[in-house]
Amino acid sequence: MARFHTLPVAAVDRLTDDSVALTLAVPPALREEYRHLPGQHLALRRTVDGTEIRRTYSICSPAPAPGTDGPRTLRVGVRLVEGGEFSTYALKEIAVGDELQVMTPAGRFTLEPAPGLYAAVVGGSGITPVLSIATTLLERAPEARFCLVRSDRTAASTMFLEDVADLKDRFPDRFQLVTVLSREEQQAGPPSGRLDRERLAGLLPALLPVQRVAGWFLCGPFGLVREAERALRGLAIPRTRIHQEIFHVEATAPAVTASATTAAPVHSTVTARLDGRGGTWPVREHESLLDTVLRNRSDAPYACKGGVCGTCRAFLVSGDVRMDRNFALEPEETAAGYVLACQSHPVTEQVELDFDR
Known part of the structure; x- marks a missing residue:
């Protein structure tokens, strides 16, 4: 835990x-x-x-x-x-x-270093996890290569500029960097402007053999990640090779899970197993399952409460829930029975969650 x-x-x-x-x-x-x-x-x-x-x-x-x-x-x-x-x-x-x-550390937007070609499309502060991924990969897998496409507003607003430049100096033959500025012209590199689906669909195949990339890492604002995923799927990249982490979602962004119109029971309870101990508690009206657990167990894991980070992931042992938003779990995880407790509301009178799985 x-x-x-x-x-x-x-x-x-x-x-x-x-x-x-x-x-x-x-x-x-x-x-x-x-x-x-x-x-x-x-x-x-x-x-x-x-x-x-x-x-x-x-x-x-x-x-x-x-x-x-x-x-x-x-x-x-x-x-x-x-x-x-x-x-x-x-x-x-x-x-x-x-x-x-x-x-203590959490998250599944990760890469175990291994030989091969990897690539990332990031925007703004989305560089932070990818900087760790690329540095670790290049240091520990001598036969690996990494291509980074990053989007920022201006050169002055670019985070970790020196760290990324250091990677290019240390691994000139294995690290490829392409920077696109949305609000400032560059002397070299792609023209300025927003990276959307159409532009990425033309840019990425010109940079590297997209079908040979073992893993794509998309990180940053919701709009950029969505456009990059659509571009890659349009290039026939299998979804299993595409990994995403969203740093910011506007309040008006559409929910990506079950309909919010599903009626909730008048009275419901949640049973939760957490760090080897369990308990059962009533769920208040309009309350998420995470908030119910937190009222009784302050050690329940969470961070953003926005359906983005995945810290509150739990296994749905029994019952049914409705998730308002899900920008953290992969389809395989939801199919296997995992939910985000911060976004889950009971659809059945009894729901059981396991935070330890």
Whole structure:
């Protein structure tokens, strides 16, 4: 089960006018707990006026190799979100020596290093997990290659510019970088403008043999990820080779699961198994199953509560639920019986979830 620990801030590096990288020191006793796969994320927690705030940030530092000690440090990138309580705090207040509440790593947007050709299409802060994926892959799989197509507004707004340039210097024959700016012309490279389905469908085959790519990693805003997936499916790329992680979904974005019109029972209960212990509780009207569990078990795992991060994934043992949104689970996961507890509402009078599977 994911757990929170207090970690000190070892460094705060300004990346752009609206983003920073936070480096967290991991003491020896906790390094195994914070061992992570490339592409996983951390949830950071703080309490303001009695209200708990959690936000999820991807680890951008490379993953430790098997058989070695866990990470001595963890690095995450934080971009300012308009009205964002945690991102504003990170950019304006967090300093070296501060202590943060940090959940142990989670997430399935990952790549185990192996020989082959891999590629990513990212936008904005979507570079953070892919930076860890690409760095770990290139360092640990000498026969692997990686192509990164990244979209940013301007050069000045590009996060981890130096880190990506360092990858190109270290692995000139195995790392291919293509940068597209939507609001600024470049002296070299593709013309400026938004990366949509039509443009990607023409650009990607010109860059690399798309059918030979073992894994595609799409990360960033909902619109970009959706357009990139459509372009790849139009190029006959099997869906099993396409991996997605969405960083931001507008409130008006369509739900991608069952209809929200499904009637809920007047009285329902949820039975949940969590960290080896179970309990049964009544579900309040309009309450998600996660909120029901949290009222009785504060250790229930969650981060975004928006159907994006997947931290609250649970196995549906019995009963039926309706999910409002799902931007985190793959079709294979939902077919196997997994749901997002933060988006699930009971359709039957009794529902049983297992957070331990």
